[in-house]
Amino acid sequence: MNLSLRLGKPVGGSKVNLGLPRKKHAERTCFACRKVQDKRHLMRLVVDEQGVIWPDLSAKLPGRGAYLCLEEHCLKKMSDKRLRVLRRDFSPQLPQWDVLQMRMFDMLSQRLLQLLKGMKRGAVIGRDAVMHQMWEKKPLLVLLASDAGDALVRQIHDAVQKRTQREATPARGATIMTSLLDAQALGAVLGRKKISVVAFFEDNPLQKLQQICVWQQRLKAVACRR
């Protein structure tokens, strides 16, 4: 393995590309469904000495790690029994999957708040400002509050669609995510009273933000179906 790959950080900072990845990243296999993919799209789990499983968002915690894809088909099949492959001497009475789901969800929520706080300065806040930015030729991530009104949601979707048609390269595209935070919570993080829509540009960790939102939605969807 070459050293720069192991260190992970490309020289000159990493530029987010919401379209095609510029270089190939290390791949890992999801321990539950065996799907192989870029390890940044998998959640690392670590088993501690007591056999307790922890999500490792930084992917840097010591200990035996395993990767979980958190895709819907995979989450639906998850159970305590499936987690036992992570540690053979698991005590069978140790219920972990429910607890682990909550832990993952809590950690993602905390990480999201942290990320958003760090992105406060470059945030484009409010419908008019976001609509205006649709003409900027830079990758853009639009985050909608969970309680954003239908009219606003439609307007943003239309604008993103038009922008995508206008911009030939996917690298300049725009992505829309719906947050689990409502307008008030989103406002509180970014220093406003209420925020229904906010956009961020590529000098922010957009892929991370997007990944967290996707994981949260999937965990919530699976939890709701029970």
Ligand SMILES: [Zn+2]
């Ligand atoms: Zn999987």
